[in-house]
Amino acid sequence: MYKVLLATHGELGQGLVNTLKMFTSDIDHVHYVSLDESGVENFREKITNKMEDIYVDGEGILILADLFGGTPFNIASAQITKMYDNVKILSGVNLPMLIEACLMKDMNLDDIVDGLVEAGNISIRRFEASKCDIDEDDE
């Protein structure tokens, strides 16, 4: 069992969460913190406070960051992972990865984190007209 914390630049986290609501209403375990024009120290405070709010002993936190080496990822990896057990961080979050992470929340975080990397990678595809049979009425 785990919670999801999006750690992103700007409005991306909020946009991802709002879009996630189009696919499932079961998102009480999904949270976000954003690095905005208020700066790095403000972001550090926000992610620290959010972790205090949502962390439960014996459960996991999956941090989904937008950019490997970006400030949200760096603060999460350099600081948050040292303060808490069972925190995992993935970078390069996209919508398919977030949906999968949201749906798997009752699983053990250790067991599914590699699968989430795969879900993100598989979802990145180039459309080839001759190889796809698209039904545009699918969700």
Added chain:
Amino acid sequence: MYKVLLATHGELGQGLVNTLKMFTSDIDHVHYVSLDESGVENFREKITNKMEDIYVDGEGILILADLFGGTPFNIASAQITKMYDNVKILSGVNLPMLIEACLMKDMNLDDIVDGLVEAGNISIRRFEASKCDIDEDDE
């Protein structure tokens, strides 16, 4: 030379564009259309109108969709690719892919589209404390 058109569910496209502005101000060639509660036919009209606005003969359009098999991807692949030459579609958009796509706008679309898939895939990484040397002051 090409333009970028994000085709996503909900507020994700807007969130990605607003976040992109934190990395570059050169985004006049980046556009988005969103599938929202107004429905599929409204989305079809929006993407058709947007393509009419931005398409220039001899240049390319790179459509970045959020979800393979989702409605924005399906309408783009089933309809838009039949109406225009030199339209490429990638699914599973994430921020690193969008930044790379934005920066490469003066290149030939055919030459860079596989590299964008790779950029998206490489960016999806699992943080391993023992293997990373993170400087949290990086952007």
